[in-house]
Amino acid sequence: MAQISRPYSTVEEYLWEEERAESKHEYYNGQVYNMAGGSPEHSALAVNLTAELRAGLRGRDCQVFNSDLKIAVAGDPRTKGQKRRQTDEFITYPDASVFCGQLEFYKNDRQTLVNPTALFEVLSPSTRNYDRSTKLEQYRKIPGLMTYIMLDSARVWVEQYYRASSDSWQVDTPLEDLTASLHLKALEIIIPLTALYEGISLEVEVDGPENE
Numbered sequence: 001m002a003q004i005s006r007p008y009s010t011v012e013e014y015l016w017e018e019e020r021a022e023s024k025h026e027y028y029n030g031q032v033y034n035m036a037g038g039s040p041e042h043s044a045l046a047v048n049l050t051a052e053l054r055a056g057l058r059g060r061d062c063q064v065f066n067s068d069l070k071i072a073v074a075g076d077p078r079t080k081g082q083k084r085r086q087t088d089e090f091i092t093y094p095d096a097s098v099f100c101g102q103l104e105f106y107k108n109d110r111q112t113l114v115n116p117t118a119l120f121e122v123l124s125p126s127t128r129n130y131d132r133s134t135k136l137e138q139y140r141k142i143p144g145l146m147t148y149i150m151l152d153s154a155r156v157w158v159e160q161y162y163r164a165s166s167d168s169w170q171v172d173t174p175l176e177d178l179t180a181s182l183h184l185k186a187l188e189i190i191i192p193l194t195a196l197y198e199g200i201s202l203e204v205e206v207d208g209p210e211n212e
Helices: 011-020 040-056 081-086 128-132 134-139
Strands: 004-006 025-028 031-034 062-065 070-073 090-092 096-100 109-113 118-123 147-152 158-165 168-171 181-184 189-192
Touching: 011 025, 011 090, 011 109, 040 062, 040 096, 040 118, 040 189, 070 134, 090 134, 118 128, 128 134, 128 147, 147 181, 158 181
Parallel strands: 004 031, 070 109, 118 147
Antiparallel strands: 025 031, 025 090, 062 096, 070 090, 096 118, 147 158, 158 168, 181 189
């Protein structure tokens, strides 16, 4: 996780300050963290992803958003006072998100939503472990979320988690070949990996996510 930006904040304080901030911050359990920028490969992969999602969902009651939109995982509303600091409220900016149906806002903040159908994170060496652990754990708490996809920006590697039932998730074998296609079960669209990784340099060798 990135460096803490400021001392303990309530969610309301964070949302108010974030709307006026010049850079992005993540909120987790009362703490506010700086969010680092991405590499050219990271940005290009995110752009390719949102373009393919938009094309695949055209004509349907679904909207595609980029990393300017926040997603909230609400904590337990029954906790109050000092115990409130121990809840796991989590707010972050996924690299891409899909919402099917009516949008639901968090605490009436129009920059923060709570009901995504699909979430996507583009991995980088500095965030890979975090996206595959903390974010995975938090995202799976969202009641209506149907799938969480991670795409590596340093090599061909795409992993899909999807909801099998109301309280269980499954994961597909990661895709590591450009000849493969990503079948988004929850959205009923198929995206070739060649389209996702088009124009992206993958010359730098890094340890695979499974070895981190």
